[in-house]
Amino acid sequence: MKKSYPDLPESAFTGPAALYLNFVRVECGLAENSIESYERDIRSFVDYLGPDRSVQSVTGADVSGYIEWLARRGLCPKSRARMFVALRCFFRFCRIEDLIPNDPSQYTDCPKVWAHLPYDLSPREVERLMCAELGRDAQSIRNRAILEVFYATGARVSEVCNLERVDIDLDERTIRLFGKGLKQRMTPMGLAAAEALDRYLCLRGGRFGRSAAGKLFLSRNSQGLVRESVFRIVKTAALKAGLIRNVYPHLLRHSFATHMLEGGANLRAVQMLLGHARLETTEIYTHVHRPHLVEAFANFHPRA
Numbered sequence: 001m002k003k004s005y006p007d008l009p010e011s012a013f014t015g016p017a018a019l020y021l022n023f024v025r026v027e028c029g030l031a032e033n034s035i036e037s038y039e040r041d042i043r044s045f046v047d048y049l050g051p052d053r054s055v056q057s058v059t060g061a062d063v064s065g066y067i068e069w070l071a072r073r074g075l076c077p078k079s080r081a082r083m084f085v086a087l088r089c090f091f092r093f094c095r096i097e098d099l100i101p102n103d104p105s106q107y108t109d110c111p112k113v114w115a116h117l118p119y120d121l122s123p124r125e126v127e128r129l130m131c132a133e134l135g136r137d138a139q140s141i142r143n144r145a146i147l148e149v150f151y152a153t154g155a156r157v158s159e160v161c162n163l164e165r166v167d168i169d170l171d172e173r174t175i176r177l178f179g180k181g182l183k184q185r186m187t188p189m190g191l192a193a194a195e196a197l198d199r200y201l202c203l204r205g206g207r208f209g210r211s212a213a214g215k216l217f218l219s220r221n222s223q224g225l226v227r228e229s230v231f232r233i234v235k236t237a238a239l240k241a242g243l244i245r246n247v248y249p250h251l252l253r254h255s256f257a258t259h260m261l262e263g264g265a266n267l268r269a270v271q272m273l274l275g276h277a278r279l280e281t282t283e284i285y286t287h288v289h290r291p292h293l294v295e296a297f298a299n300f301h302p303r304a
Contacts, residue, residue, distance in 0.1 A: 013046045016055045020093045029182040031158060033227075041086035055094055058104045063087060067111060080111040120255040125243055126151055130192075132240035138203055139220075143233050145193075145200035146217055150234075150249055152193035153177065154256035154274050157227050157249040163216040168201070170194055179275035187273055257285045 021039055024030045030038075048066050049058070066087075070080045088105040095103045121129065130151075133144035149160055152175075159177045167176040173194045175187050189197075204218065215224030225233075230249060238247035245251075253274070260270050271282040 013042065013053075013055055016094055016099050017042050017046075017090070019097070019099075020090050023093060024089075031180065033158065034180075037082075038086050038090070041083045042090055044083065045087055056100050058091075058100075060104045060107050063105045064108045067108065071111075077111045077113045081113045084108070084110050119245075119251075120258040121243075121245070121247070121251060123259060125241075125245075126252075126255060126259075128241040129237055129243065129247070132237040141196075141200050141203050142217060143237060145196040146230065146233055147237060147252070148193040148196040149175065149189070150252040151256055152189040153187040154253045154260075155187070156253065156275075157230050160217065160249070161215075161225055161227055161230060164214055165201070165216055168197060168216065170198055170201075177275065180277075183275060185272065185275050254285070257282070261285055 017039075020042075021035055024038060025032075025035055045066055046053075048069060049062060053062075063084075067080055067084055070083060075083075084105070088103075088110075091100065091103045091105045094100045130144065130147055133140045133147060135141070146160065149155060149163075155175075155177055156179065159179060162178055163175070169175075173189050173191075175189055176184060177187055178184050204216075217225045217230075219225055219229065234247060234249050234252070238245075257270055257274060260273070261267065267282060267286065268279065270285070271279050274282060276282045
């Protein structure tokens, strides 16, 4: 069922914006979280312009003025860049569909964003995190399985939330993940993750029976876990483990990639495991551990 977008302001933007949001869902296969983010960004721009402006009346000065206005409000460059990209994609769509004569964003530069290298947990910290959920109660068994899947596969939080029972093959030790744009990939998992999932599935079958044939990870009321619940599970485990860093699901993805590369994995293989469309996205993990590079230089360069 197609979603309507009642939150969009009633203005001349409503029709084109609704067309665009339906396009990115149906044609591009974007996740609902991404679509809602585009909707918020378009709504913000419409609020800035006022209700009487049409899509056809927008100029390059309007777009650049909006970006400057966001800066004066204190938004960081990363947020401004994301909002600009949302607008640029929207106006390109409108131009292709002949809804506007020209793209008003084409001569506006995207805000510059400094690259921030992701930090990661050490293998010892990961072990402490896993050991934080060693209980035999249903909640601990489920939480341990979630943590193991994150670290074993480098999955995104949305991919873990959307896992279903049919996506798990314990005999082959593989997990099928559906990434951005519903792109699917088969990811191997280690023995620790397979054992944790096996324990959870035995519990899940006995506790919920056939009534929960859909989502893999369930709440106490047999509903699929949402992103916020998974964030709480990871953060609670980190507190139990005594980790002082800010630990969140994507940090386990960073740690997975970094530890794979440090262990000697091929960059292209890590790209495929992470589900990155471009190799450049994966290459950031080659710059994370400069001490590792220094050690490699000292060990292997003939004049070190």
